[in-house]
Amino acid sequence: MNFEVNGSKIYYTIHTGIPVLGDFPITETLVVSWIVMAIITLLCIFLTRNLQVEHISKRQAIAEMIYEAAHNLVRSNTGGTRFDWLIPLVSAIFATSIVSNLICLVGLRSPTADLSTEAAWAVVVFIIITACKIRAGGLGGYLKGFTQPIPVLTPFNILSEFSTPVSMACRHFGNILSGIVIDGLIYAALAIASSAIFGLIPGAVGDVLSQIPILSVGIPAILGVYFDWFTGCMQAFIFSMLTIMYIANAAEG
Amino acid sequence: MGTQELVGIVPWTFIAQICNLFIQLWLIKKFLFKPISEVLEKRRKLTDDELKGAREAKEKADAMKKEYESSLSNAQAEAANIVSSAQKEAQSKADKIVKDAEEQAAQVKARAEADIEQEKKKAINEAKDTIGGLAMDIAGKVVEKEINENDHKKLIDEFINNVGEAS
Numbered sequence: 001m002n003f004e005v006n007g008s009k010i011y012y013t014i015h016t017g018i019p020v021l022g023d024f025p026i027t028e029t030l031v032v033s034w035i036v037m038a039i040i041t042l043l044c045i046f047l048t049r050n051l052q053v054e055h056i057s058k059r060q061a062i063a064e065m066i067y068e069a070a071h072n073l074v075r076s077n078t079g080g081t082r083f084d085w086l087i088p089l090v091s092a093i094f095a096t097s098i099v100s101n102l103i104c105l106v107g108l109r110s111p112t113a114d115l116s117t118e119a120a121w122a123v124v125v126f127i128i129i130t131a132c133k134i135r136a137g138g139l140g141g142y143l144k145g146f147t148q149p150i151p152v153l154t155p156f157n158i159l160s161e162f163s164t165p166v167s168m169a170c171r172h173f174g175n176i177l178s179g180i181v182i183d184g185l186i187y188a189a190l191a192i193a194s195s196a197i198f199g200l201i202p203g204a205v206g207d208v209l210s211q212i213p214i215l216s217v218g219i220p221a222i223l224g225v226y227f228d229w230f231t232g233c234m235q236a237f238i239f240s241m242l243t244i245m246y247i248a249n250a251a252e253g
Numbered sequence: 254m255g256t257q258e259l260v261g262i263v264p265w266t267f268i269a270q271i272c273n274l275f276i277q278l279w280l281i282k283k284f285l286f287k288p289i290s291e292v293l294e295k296r297r298k299l300t301d302d303e304l305k306g307a308r309e310a311k312e313k314a315d316a317m318k319k320e321y322e323s324s325l326s327n328a329q330a331e332a333a334n335i336v337s338s339a340q341k342e343a344q345s346k347a348d349k350i351v352k353d354a355e356e357q358a359a360q361v362k363a364r365a366e367a368d369i370e371q372e373k374k375k376a377i378n379e380a381k382d383t384i385g386g387l388a389m390d391i392a393g394k395v396v397e398k399e400i401n402e403n404d405h406k407k408l409i410d411e412f413i414n415n416v417g418e419a420s
Contacts, residue, residue: 005259006256006259007256007257007258007259007260007261008256008257009255009256010255010256010257020264021264021265021268022264022265023265024265025257025263025265025266027257027263027266029266029270030266030269030270033269033270033273034273037273037276037277037280040277040280040281041277041280041281041284044280044281044284044285045284047285048284048285048288048289051288051289051291051292052292053292053295053296053299054296054299060292063285063289064289064292064293066285067285067286067289067290067293087286088278088281088282088286089278091278091281091285091286092274092277092278092281093274095277095281096273096274096277111270114257114263114266115260115261115262116261116262116263116266116267116270117266117270119262119267119270120266120267120268120270120271120273120274121270121274123267123271124271124274173260177259177260
């Protein structure tokens with residue numbers, strides 16, 4: 001039996017004729033991303049419907065809790081209200097990441113299982129980091145920072161600078177992809193196992209039962225608690241935390 | 254339907270995901286952060302207003318309390334004044350009554366004394382007359398002799414007067 005993990009499906013290709021970028025493929029990643037965005041936005045609208053000043057509903061309490069949690073996370077990690085502009089970005093990254101990671105539970109392919117997604121986020125964060133560094137120390141100070149502590153280290157400093165977005169993107173992508181690979185492996189292995197076990201039953205009953213991957217029911221869900229739920233939440237949190245930390249560090253010069 | 258590479262960056266997907274991230278950022282800001290922060294701000298304002306109102310009410314109550322206390326002490330002082338003035342008045346009235354009574358008593362006593370004196374005089378005069386007559390009778394009877402009544406009367410009056418002064 002062969003087992004393979006594929007990249008996201010390409011539903012439709014728009015021919016653009018632009019030299020470097022090439023054709024625009026409408027991939028599964030993009031479609032599911034839009035679904036994720038729709039889910040988040042509808043959730044936001046649902047949570048903030050009919051807001052009251054007094055006698056708040058449970059829904060509003062949850063919305064306010066999310067709001068406070070986002071503010072507390074950013075403020076406690078940056079020490080103050082200086083980085084409040086970061087809150088919506090971090091919230092957007094966190095929400096998109098966590099919903100994208102968990103959407104594989106309903107059978108859709110996670111947009112985060114495509115390196116393009118994480119690379120996009122990481123590059124956004126990298127641009128903000130660089131902008132903060134330049135604003136804190138000026139362009140000269142920023143460039144001079146690469147020759148510290150001794151000029152010989154300049155190439156390594158540049159490498160380390162670029163390793164930030166690469167590591168952020170690859171960490172997240174790797175974790176989600178590994179979850180998909182392991183899930184696929186487990187399904188395949190359990191299908192083979194159940195076919196082998198139920199094939200031992202003699203006669204027609206064994207023939208029928210061995211065709212159905214009975215062991216695949218239930219067991220992957222238990223493993224999914226770690227590989228999908230835990231990893232999904234953890235990676236979303238790590239990516240958001242790193243965003244906050246890197247940007248806060250950069251702004252301090 | 255083809256698939257893209259498992260690990261790789263598709264430029265268009267990359268650009269689209271950046272756009273998606275910023276659209277998502279805007280949507281979250283618009284539909285979650287803005288309404289919630291508005292409500293929180295409103296609530297904060299409401300709480301502030303209520304606190305302010307409570308503080309004002311407390312100040313008012315304190316001022317009123319002070320006013321009441323001062324007016325109460327004023328009233329007490331006034332009451333004390335009234336009582337003391339009433340006492341003084343009563344005292345003076347009582348003094349006056351006693352004085353009047355004393356004066357009256359003194360008058361009564363003086364009049365009584367004058368009456369007594371007059372009565373005494375009257376009685377003495379009567380007694381003088383009576384005694385004079387008696388003496389004339391007695392003397393007439395004793396001497397049996399016609400005497401000039403006028404001379405006798407003179408003699409007797411003298412005698413009685415001497416007696417009166419001696420008594």
